[in-house]
């Protein structure tokens with residue numbers, strides 16, 4: 001359990017931010033509600049009597065400094081992160097407190113590694129980008145599957161989503177990423193991130209997910225934040241991510257609707273399976289995780305990260321992805337109430 005420490009949540013009234021606030025409370029932390037809109041903050045605070053809220057804007061560093069005053073850590077849930085990550089990390093470094101975000105934007109996550117690795121290391125401050133469903137969970141699973149392997153030839157992360165009702169933040173972040181790519185696609189191959197131009201649709205293939213998802217058509221080269229987090233610490237030259245075509249179609253629909261709650265925890269009916277395969281020579285290892293609602297699950301991931309950082313259960317400092325800074329198998333075991341995990345299975349490939 002948390003020790004009553006105050007953890008600031010920037011973007012607290014967003015869809016993901018709300019899950020994070022509730023999870024922090026459930027874990028014994030005291031959430032400090034931060035955001036740029038006073039009215040939305042007040043409305044959220046009204047549903048959490050006793051919690052403090054402070055208005056802060058990424059364009060006003062002084063407001064961020066005041067907002068973080070007294071906080072032991074900050075979780076940034078305000079995306080697009082192309083706009084918010086750097087100013088909030090700067091404020092965390094000034095305050096000397098750890099920073100965790102849920103960014104799924106490849107370029108924003110890369111920027112965090114590029115611009116803050118040295119400074120965060122020097123300051124001895126943990127900065128963990130993509131500590132969420134995309135980026136964080138895949139990295140924890142690949143790191144777990146690697147086990148005693150120091151390197152592998154390939155890592156494959158296949159996302160089986162039963163549906164995908166995206167939030168406004170997801171759509172805005174996707175739009176920002178597309179703009180930054182200027183019509184190019186991106187993939188991680190031959191040990192580097194490659195931007196390339198291609199005509200037509202993304203390639204498809206059949207993927208055998210575990211039951212009940214079963215055999216599904218997935219989009220190949222549906223490249224997610226795992227291509228930043230995994231290679232940031234594991235020597236794997238080919239990192240591929242896949243997405244069930246049905247979910248990708250939901251996401252791209254012009255009339256895509258936001259997730260709606262179906263249970264008392266506020267989760268949507270969306271089921272997920274993340275199927276990870278790493279291959280070294282003729283041997284492959286497979287780890288499968290499943291659960292409900294990719295937004296909701298991001299909260300226990302981010303809060304467990306803060307819990308471990310504040311408790312000193314970290315393997316490194318500075319900017320690091322989940323798989324590097326935490327003991328990945330132990331971290332996943334700690335989330336057993338939220339994520340069902342199949343034990344690692346090794347076979348000939």
Ligand SMILES: NC(=O)c1ccc[n+]([C@@H]2O[C@H](COP(=O)([O-])OP(=O)(O)OC[C@H]3O[C@@H](n4cnc5c(N)ncnc54)[C@H](OP(=O)(O)O)[C@@H]3O)[C@@H](O)[C@H]2O)c1
Nearest residue numbers: 011014015016078079103104132133134167168169170173
């Ligand atoms: N990696 C993952 O698996 C994962 C999981 C969940 C979420 N995410 C990411 O997290 C972000 C938020 O998602 P969401 O589902 O919570 O979306 P959301 O419900 O639309 O909320 C977005 C939040 O970000 C705030 N925000 C946006 N731009 C801002 C800025 N420039 N300054 C301050 N606040 C800003 C919004 O505040 P206003 O209402 O004032 O605009 C709102 O609080 C998205 O980028 C999403 O992709 C990633």
